[in-house]
Amino acid sequence: MLKGMFKGLMERFDRMMGRGFIDDEFYEDLEEALLQADTSVTVTHEILEELRKAVREEKITQPGDMKERLKTAIATRFGQQTAVGLELAPEGLEPSVFLFVGVNGVGKTTTIAKVANLLRKHGLTVIMAAGDTFRAAAIEQLETWADRSGAEIVRSQPGSDSSSVIYDAIQAAKARKIDVVLADTAGRQHSKAHLMTELQKVAKVTEKALGRKADEILLVLDANTGQNAIRQAEEFTKAVGITGLVLTKLDGTARGGALIGIYNKFKIPIKLIGLGEKMDDLKDFKPKDFVAQLFD
Ligand SMILES: Nc1nc2c(ncn2[C@@H]2O[C@H](COP(=O)(O)OP(=O)(O)OP(=O)(O)O)[C@@H](O)[C@H]2O)c(=O)[nH]1
Ligand SMILES: [Mg+2]
Known part of the structure; x- marks a missing residue:
């Protein structure tokens, strides 16, 4: 599923492996490949430095051993995250409230459908709040997903106040348990x-x-946006306290490099990843598995 991400990097790596030894050209190719995948200049140089050091100190001579090193270098940049999952409300203080935020078209509504599907499978009841009141189509889109996933929905007229719809949904959830x-x-x-x-x-x-902050304010980021994802994380974090990231469209991206380092920079856990347009295309984020998949 993750084949697209770092595609260029992998192809180049195979070519380098073909040469069978590590030379300056190897580093140059690797640098170019990382930058092409939209890895930031700083992170790229850090990784290269780390690899050069490993080569010096551990006398690595084969590009194949280097591949393992590179995997580790990328995985450590996602931190020691284990899939902690979404934070539910403290016992007795239900409902849990998850807000989904982000720029246009990143996959907020689709992710809501996927999360609803997941929660329903775990036997939880779900209500969706149609807080995107800008377009009638947005409300209809959410309604379709609510039907399919077996969730309820609270909606209002297009053009109405987004926060009142969400307020109403929370009250409805309390009333209907x-x-x-x-x-x-x-x-x-x-x-x-x-x-x-x-x-x-x-x-x-x-x-x-709710009488407390939302249990999760999830910033949804499209893996294809490259370095602009960092800017989005900066601005959304400043405006509201983001508790977790959702990275979408990892199934089709060749620009996923920007995501290396995003955890390091913000220390906000990546909670979920989106791997397609269907309700089941959602996964927990585990750095090691994730990086292994990129390379295999
Ligand atoms: N390939 C792929 N497509 C996705 C994924 N997540 C969402 N999409 C697609 O991206 C498009 C936009 O998704 P939406 O969920 O409507 O995005 P949004 O953030 O709600 O958009 P706005 O409400 O307009 O801001 C749709 O065509 C989705 O099917 C994913 O993980 N992989
Ligand atoms: Mg939407």
């Missing part, structure tokens, strides 16, 4: 101050309805 509220929000550019202010209001209203 529903386990989890999944709140959709409209896609918003991280550079638009008024939209980020609106998001702060959503977070505040959620807190008011």
Whole structure:
């Protein structure tokens, strides 16, 4: 599933392996491949330095051994994350509330469908809040997913206030003893101050309805966005306290390099990864497995 990511890197690696020895050209090829996958210049140079050091100190001579080194170098940059999963509400304080935020088209609504599907399979009841009130189509899209996953939905008229819809959904969940509220929000550019202010209001209203902060505020990032994902993480973190990242569209990206280092920079756990458009295409994030898949 992850074949697309670092495709260029893998092809180049195979060519380097073909040469059977490590030379300057090897490092140059590796550098170019990492940069082409949109790995930042800093992270690329750190990785190269690490590999050169390993070659010197451990007398590595074969590109094949280097591949293992590279895997480790990438995996450590995702930190010691184990799949902790989503944070549910403390016992007795249900419902759990998860807000999904991010720029346009990254996969927020699809991820909500996938998470609803997962929760339903675990026997939890789910209510979706149609907090993307900008477009009628967005509300209909969520309704379709609610039907398919067996979730309920709270919706309002297009153009109505996003935070009131989410407020209503939380109240409905309390009244009907529903386990989890999944709140959709409209896609918003991280550079638009008024939209980020609106998001702060959503977070505040959620807190008011719930008596505590949302259990998760998940920033959804499209793996294809390259280094701009870092900017998005910066701005969304500043506006609202992001508790976890969801990385989507990993099934088709050749620019996943930007994601190396995103954990290191923000120390926000990557909670879920999206690997397709269907409800089952969602996985926990485990750095080692993830990196192993990239290389195999
Ligand atoms: N290949 C692939 N496509 C995905 C994935 N997640 C979402 N998509 C697709 O990306 C497109 C946008 O997904 P949405 O869920 O509507 O994105 P959104 O963030 O809700 O978009 P807005 O509400 O317009 O901001 C759809 O065509 C989805 O099917 C994924 O993990 N892999
Ligand atoms: Mg959406």
